[in-house]
Amino acid sequence: MDNINWKFTKKYGKHWIKIKFHKNEPELKEGKRIEGIRFCEAIKKSVEYPLLIDKGSISCKGAQYVLGWDSQAQEEILSNCKEKTSVGTKKLRSILSDQIIFEEPFEYIGLNMEGTPDLLVSFCSPEEVHNLIKTYNGVKGASLNTSFSGMLSICGGIVANTFLKNEISLSFGCDDSRKYARMGRDTLVVGIPNRLFEVFVK
Numbered sequence: 001m002d003n004i005n006w007k008f009t010k011k012y013g014k015h016w017i018k019i020k021f022h023k024n025e026p027e028l029k030e031g032k033r034i035e036g037i038r039f040c041e042a043i044k045k046s047v048e049y050p051l052l053i054d055k056g057s058i059s060c061k062g063a064q065y066v067l068g069w070d071s072q073a074q075e076e077i078l079s080n081c082k083e084k085t086s087v088g089t090k091k092l093r094s095i096l097s098d099q100i101i102f103e104e105p106f107e108y109i110g111l112n113m114e115g116t117p118d119l120l121v122s123f124c125s126p127e128e129v130h131n132l133i134k135t136y137n138g139v140k141g142a143s144l145n146t147s148f149s150g151m152l153s154i155c156g157g158i159v160a161n162t163f164l165k166n167e168i169s170l171s172f173g174c175d176d177s178r179k180y181a182r183m184g185r186d187t188l189v190v191g192i193p194n195r196l197f198e199v200f201v202k
Contacts, residue, residue: 002114002116003019004064005018005112008122008192011051018111019109019117019121019163020109020110020118021118024107028052030114031051034052036056036175037057037058038059038065038176039053041160044123049112051113052108052111053109060176065077066159067102068101068104078092095149095151096151101152118193119162119163120192121154121158121159121190123187127202129170144168145168150168150172153172154189158191162193168196170188170189173187
């Protein structure tokens with residue numbers, strides 16, 4: 001399934017980004033190392049060229065926390081969120097406590113590198129998501145259930161949820177991801193785990 005992202009692109013449109021987790025540093029036949037970037041921004045950047053990221057690559061405390069690289073970042077995350085919303089600290093803390101995170105972090109994450117990915121992510125239009133849901137309904141004979149949050153929405157709501165829960169995730173982004181990943185007003189994000197690739201493409 002090395003070219004699975006291109007199969008999705010051909011059928012559903014938009015770029016589909018491969019995400020692969022690594023316990024150890026992979027041999028780099030491709031993949032540029034990068035530093036000082038937000039995780040959501042790195043995902044979008046990997047459309048241009050493959051990226052290999054680690055703890056030192058990511059500047060965002062939210063992603064550091066979700067990916068298991070900074071377990072003490074909660075207070076800084078809450079402070080940053082408080083500056084951007086009218087939601088009280090107690091409620092923000094409750095939302096943050098619901099966020100699934102990596103208890104055992106991976107050392108490296110490959111974005112659009114060669115090989116079979118653990119999940120695919122795409123920045124889609126509502127119509128493209130509608131087509132995905134129609135396919136899912138037709139194959140599974142069931143509705144697609146998901147949850148939404150305006151906090152840690154791509155690193156947590158998409159990547160962590162999709163990988164750790166092994167299910168499809170949807171997100172409208174958070175304030176930062178909509179800004180740094182350059183999400184337009186007609187854009188939402190989709191994550192699809194490896195186990196469900198064949199539901200959508202053969």
